[in-house]
Amino acid sequence: MFNLISLKNGLENIEGFKFGGVSAGFKPNGDNDLGFIRSDEPVDVSAVFTSNKFKAAPIRHFLRYEPNFKTNFILLNSKNANAMTGEAGINDIDEIFAQIGKNVNLTNPIMSSTGVIGYRLNKEKIIAGTSKFDLNSRDSDATVRAIMTTDSFKKELAFRVELEDGSSFNIACICKGAGMINPAFATMLCFVLTDANIPKSDMDELLAGCVKHSFNAVSVDGDTSTNDTLMLLTSRKSGTYNKEAFKFALEQITLNMALNLVKDGEGSTKVVAFEVNGALNDLEAEVGAKALSNSLLVKTAIFGEDPNWGRIASTIGASGIECCDKSLVIYYDDVLVFDKDHPELDEQREAKAHAVMQKDSYKISCSLGIGDGKFTAYGCDLGHTYVKINADYRS
Amino acid sequence: MFNLISLKNGLENIEGFKFGGVSAGFKPNGDNDLGFIRSDEPVDVSAVFTSNKFKAAPIRHFLRYEPNFKTNFILLNSKNANAMTGEAGINDIDEIFAQIGKNVNLTNPIMSSTGVIGYRLNKEKIIAGTSKFDLNSRDSDATVRAIMTTDSFKKELAFRVELEDGSSFNIACICKGAGMINPAFATMLCFVLTDANIPKSDMDELLAGCVKHSFNAVSVDGDTSTNDTLMLLTSRKSGTYNKEAFKFALEQITLNMALNLVKDGEGSTKVVAFEVNGALNDLEAEVGAKALSNSLLVKTAIFGEDPNWGRIASTIGASGIECCDKSLVIYYDDVLVFDKDHPELDEQREAKAHAVMQKDSYKISCSLGIGDGKFTAYGCDLGHTYVKINADYRS
Known part of the structure; x- marks a missing residue:
């Protein structure tokens, strides 16, 4: 037995992470287009990526790390997918992190991108943008806005899961979608943070399992993008965990996000x-x-x-x-x-x-x-x- | 060596067949919605049908005849597909032909329908309509208009094929499409008539082969209908035939029709x-x-x-x-x-x-x-x- 309690706000509910976003000048309206999620210590990360054969550079960059690597930094950007950019696109990510690393301690940093396919990143503008980050901020709204593209509303959700023994952990996510949402999922970025004391093997198993009836069950236009990413990171700060409860919460959160993606599908009214x-x-x-x-x-x-x-x-x-x-x-x-x-x-x-x-x-x-x-x-x-x-x- | 010569008009180029169309009162604008193609003598017919599991009643009715049956009559209607109407829909066809057969000598008559799914045919109105047929007419235009639905232009085409020995045969077709045009084809009715002295086995082989790079290679919206039909009938009146030349002419005629279907795809501009x-x-x-x-x-x-x-x-x-x-x-x-x-x-x-x-x-x-x-x-x-x-x- 466990209780799922819906919480206000989004990522703010998860201890152990910092996150924020700024405008690096890519969105004409001046809204955020560059964001970050970072953790105090390197943490375990699980990910499910697009089935598209032309995986974008940030995904290929991620997949070059050793299995079971830990990370302490995710850089997020919109307006440029860094897809179909070949080896140069991957090198661009390394160069960006080399620059950021001069000021921030980075362990296996990850990048995640959404936007137009076929253009190299503007490294200078991105690096200049990162210098505006308040690395100690905890602003879920600023973060999610940095990855929104044609989304018409913000997608974030958080639950507290109360276990029978009185202990509890939290799980929260931010998500972007709209257009190209499809079986075998979509131009969709979703980052789930938790403080549950979940083993890495459960993270991998439950994340892989939850997509079938959520992101892989929804469709806006039947297309599958080069950049789709679902990621789960845990700070383990709550010190508690229950597999059945976590599985349920993760399924609820991903199905909810998936339905929001459909609701916000480009031009969708039903x-x-x-x-x-x-x-x-x-x-x-x-x-x-x-x-x-x-x-x-x-x-x-x-x-x-x-x-x-x-x-x-x-x-x-x-x-x-x-x-x-x-x-x-x-x-x-x-x-x-x-x-x-x-x-x-x-x-x-x-x-x-x-x-x-x-x-x-x-x-x-x-x-x-x-x-x-x-x-x-x-x-x-x-x-x-x-x-x-x-x-x-x-x- | 052979020459393909484009001819004016459509089915009029094929001896041995009569064809026409009338308004039975189904189309609100009073245009033709009921047509026929008949032959002086029963002739060989080959057909390729939709891959949709819910094949419409007229297709099931056709498939009940013995293999290699000959026919002398095809009844065509638009505005009602007679699909998802079960056994009753097939019986309706038999009842219509029982009535028509009182005035016309029918051998294994065939029906072919297009229109809305899920409604029984209005037998009385159809039978009343057939009494208006001029059974000796040879009006390709009146016939093709009887099967047009959302089509914005008429699709008919005819060739004379001149062989090296100076002999020649003719091949002509009428076709309707628009919407639902798809790989594994579409709400598409296409009737090809010829006077070539083609063996039945070649009819079957060449008709089955020609769809791959024509009707099965085009798509308007990826949907496949319950009624798709491609039919080939020969009067053999020319007394001549060459397999290679016939294959080429049939491929040209079906590719041309298929491209016309795409061109006329609902709302298509390119x-x-x-x-x-x-x-x-x-x-x-x-x-x-x-x-x-x-x-x-x-x-x-x-x-x-x-x-x-x-x-x-x-x-x-x-x-x-x-x-x-x-x-x-x-x-x-x-x-x-x-x-x-x-x-x-x-x-x-x-x-x-x-x-x-x-x-x-x-x-x-x-x-x-x-x-x-x-x-x-x-x-x-x-x-x-x-x-x-x-x-x-x-x-």
Whole structure:
């Protein structure tokens, strides 16, 4: 037994870390574009990165460290992804840290970037920006703003986890998303800090496990970026830990962040849960659910609030998974829109389904009636704003 | 050696068939929505259908006939796909043909439908409509209009193929598309008629082969419909045939139709060829090329005429195929936009690439430098009109 208590603010709830952000002059509006997270002592770090073959330079830089390395510094920047920049892009990171290291004690420093692909970093401007850091600040808001790009709202969350013995630990995260949010996740940076006394092996195991039903289950536009990063660091300052409780808290925090990413998907106005159950197995359910969350025809029907369940059925049928129209049942929340005895949507059920679709969030569930496989994916609608944002020259 | 000569008009060029269309009152604007293609004698027919598991009733009805059956009648309708209508939908087709058969000699009649999913056919209205057919008409235009839905222009094409011995045969087709055009093809109906003296086995082989680089290589929105149908019928009236020449003509006619489908993709303003070469093998090249043609970020960048090659690279990297940034080379037509020695797009090359993107059609090619695999997929941009068409209530 344990209690999860939602906390105000974000990273401020975690002892042992300092964090902040400044404007280095990259964002035209003068908002923060350079940030840091650092720890008093080198700490354990676990990470899950993009599956994109063209991993960005900061990820390649991270992966050059020895397994189980400890770090005391993460440098964050937006507006330039430092991706497709080859060996030079990795050397740029080393050069930046060589300069910062003249003033700060760095142990295996990490960089994490988001922005446009294909441009070298402006090292001078970044180094000049870091000189403005207040290295003792604990300002979660300033930090998260430094990694926001097309995000329309700030994403941070913190919990205290109270254990049965009266002890407690804290877990908090900041996250950026918007656009390119996809299965096998997305232009998404998420940093989770904790003071739990969690063993490194549990950090690796639980972080790898939590993405399947959170970041890997959400989609904005089906694209996967070169820079996606989920990182977990622990100061262990609380001195306490419980695996089951930590796993639960981490799953809650990552699912919450993932849903916020969908909610803030470029131009998104609705968040829809696509549940496929009764599939041959969980993998087939996942394929079907993700096909729904990525279908342009489904996404535009959601935007248009049109209970055109034919597009749902057609997408399931096209996804390649085992299915049969004799056993298919489709619900919009609790409104039955299709089963073999009700192939046509009568006026009454159509009105009810339309009412469901007018909500900000709802569930579309497809029961395949084949086996026990089940998966829920999350997606959003696709409207004019998505096109506007992404068709703008070099958005 | 053979010559391919482009002909005026469409199906009129093929002896042995009659065809026409009428308004049965389904399209609000009073345009044709019911058509037919019939032959003087029962003829051989080959067909390729959608890979969607929820195949529509007309396709299931076709597949119930014995292999190598001959037919003398195809009934075409738009506005109702007769999909997800179960056994009742198939019985509806039989009942319609039972009525028509009272006045017309029918041998294994076929139906082909396009439109909304999930509604039973209005049998009475369809039967009443067929009584208006002039069964001796040869009006290709009236026929193709009966299957058009969101198509903005008519798709028909005809060739005469002149062989070395002075003999010649003809091949012609009508086609409808728009929206849902996808690898493993689409809400697409295409009827190819010929008078070539082609053996049935060649019909099956060449029809199955021609789709890979035509209908299966194009994408409008990545969705695959329940009703996709490509059909080939021959009257053999020319009495002549050459396999190589027929194969070439069929490939030309289907590629041309496929590109017209992309050009007329809902809201499409540009047709782009995505060539991936130097891949590990042809299959990997196909996966990469189709990933590009289906990427929302690529499609919106094309709409915005933004030479943001980072989205091309990121999509290739995310597609799961073997690739490496050290050997990747990207061209927009003949403008180099990325290789490892030119990671940043200078002003001059950017201006040239932008000029390419202002054209109605162009090629984006990615050389992976890994092996000999090659594939070209075709896609279009995604702009506001696509959203408008597909978000309209029950479009």
